Amino acid sequence: MGATKTEVFTEQQNRIADLAKAFAHPARVAILQHLAKTQSCICGDLVDVLPLSQATVSQHLKELSRIGIVKGNVDPPRVCYCINEVVWAEAKEAFGKLLTQFEGNFCC
Amino acid sequence: MGATKTEVFTEQQNRIADLAKAFAHPARVAILQHLAKTQSCICGDLVDVLPLSQATVSQHLKELSRIGIVKGNVDPPRVCYCINEVVWAEAKEAFGKLLTQFEGNFCC
DNA sequence: ATCCATAATCGCAATATTACGATATATTTT
DNA sequence: AAAATATATCGTAATATTGCGATTATGGAT
Numbered sequence: 001m002g003a004t005k006t007e008v009f010t011e012q013q014n015r016i017a018d019l020a021k022a023f024a025h026p027a028r029v030a031i032l033q034h035l036a037k038t039q040s041c042i043c044g045d046l047v048d049v050l051p052l053s054q055a056t057v058s059q060h061l062k063e064l065s066r067i068g069i070v071k072g073n074v075d076p077p078r079v080c081y082c083i084n085e086v087v088w089a090e091a092k093e094a095f096g097k098l099l100t101q102f103e104g105n106f107c108c
Numbered sequence: 109m110g111a112t113k114t115e116v117f118t119e120q121q122n123r124i125a126d127l128a129k130a131f132a133h134p135a136r137v138a139i140l141q142h143l144a145k146t147q148s149c150i151c152g153d154l155v156d157v158l159p160l161s162q163a164t165v166s167q168h169l170k171e172l173s174r175i176g177i178v179k180g181n182v183d184p185p186r187v188c189y190c191i192n193e194v195v196w197a198e199a200k201e202a203f204g205k206l207l208t209q210f211e212g213n214f215c216c
Numbered sequence: 217a218t219c220c221a222t223a224a225t226c227g228c229a230a231t232a233t234t235a236c237g238a239t240a241t242a243t244t245t246t
Numbered sequence: 247a248a249a250a251t252a253t254a255t256c257g258t259a260a261t262a263t264t265g266c267g268a269t270t271a272t273g274g275a276t
Contacts, residue, residue, distance in 0.1 A: 001235040002261030008159040009134035016137050023128035023206070025264085026117035033121075036210035044222060051116040056265050058224060063263095076273045077222040085212050092207040098131070099200040102144035104193050109265040110231030133234085152252060161236050166254060168234090184243045185252040 016098065019091045022069045027052055028060050032083065035070065041082030043072075124206065127199045130177045135160055136168050140191070143178065149190030151180075 006014050023029055027050060034049055035041060046061070047054045061081060064070035068087040073080045114122050131137055135158060142157055143149060154169070155162045169189060172178035176195040181188045 001259065002233070004133060004135075004234065004262090005160070006134060009138060013134040013137045013141075017132055017134045020128045020131035020137075023203075024125055024132040025112060026114060026121040026125045027112075027264090029121045029124050029128075029206075030117060033206070033209070047223090052113070052264095053266050054223070055225085055267075059264080062224085074223095074272095077220090079223060083210055085210075088207070088210055095131075095203045095207065098137075098141070098144075099196070099203065101141070102191055102193075102196060109229065110263070112232090112264065135234090155253095160234095162253075163237075163255085164235050167236095170254085171233095182242095182253095185241095185250095187253065 016094055018067055019069070019087075019094055022064055022067045022091070025060070027056070028064060031057075031060060031064065032069070035081060035083050041073075041080050043078050043080045046081070124202055126175055127177070127195075127202055130172055130175045130199070133168070135164070136172060139165075139168060139172065140177070143189060143191050149181075149188050151186050151188045154189070 004017075009017075022032065030050060031046055034046060047057050050057055052060075061070060061072070065072060069084055069091060070081055071084045073082075112125075117125075130140065138158060139154060142154060155165050158165055160168075169178060169180070173180060177192055177199065178189055179192045181190075
């Protein structure tokens with residue numbers, strides 16, 4: 001054991017969980033906030049801005065890319081990272097829908 | 109290493125990450141969806157509804173309680189779990205704000 | 217060709233998460 | 247008092263995540 005049993009959940013539930021993972025680490029929140037703020041998609045600055053090593057930042061960017069919420073354009077020797085608007089909108093929609101599904105019932 | 113360096117991030121970033129963790133596992137998404145749907149806060153049904161053991165469900169509920177998004181009322185021998193509207197609203201606000209902070213810049 | 221800058225990847229160690237069987241706890245029912 | 251019910255917790259194993267130093271890879275500059 002130790003691995004999440006993804007097979008037993010719906011596609012939607014697994015996708016929401018994955019999208020949430022993008023925000024489930026403060027470093028990734030910081031990265032996304034920075035990319036959202038700076039109009040131009042600054043790249044290696046992230047390493048300067050964040051109090052983490054280059055290797056660690058790169059790893060978080062890889063995870064964000066896997067989820068799809070961030071995309072990178074290579075412009076050697078730099079890579080220009082920015083938010084993928086399509087997936088960002090998907091997250092907005094998914095969390096919006098999920099969080100309005102509950103409108104307050106005071107049972108406890 | 110292996111532990112998140114929470115000290116180097118802002119309170120807000122750490123809180124968002126924590127709130128996101130509530131949704132960062134399909135089982136917890138399923139739990140929250142179930143609690144949001146059923147008007148009465150059904151409790152041990154969760155174990156019947158979810159394809160996970162009682163111990164695992166209990167552990168996820170503990171994590172959701174730690175985050176604060178779920179609260180439980182003991183009514184022995186049962187425990188009645190339900191969504192904590194205050195924290196739910198906090199999540200709604202936090203994600204809403206964060207996800208509208210980006211309005212589309214097409215740099216890549 | 218050599219050096220420099222940027223970023224990915226490797227390898228590793230520390231820690232966290234996920235999952236579950238077994239056991240403990242607490243209350244209700246019999 | 248014993249049995250049944252519901253839930254938490256313990257212990258443990260498997261796997262994932264986090265973090266970083268070192269290395270590699272790529273292309274531009276000297």
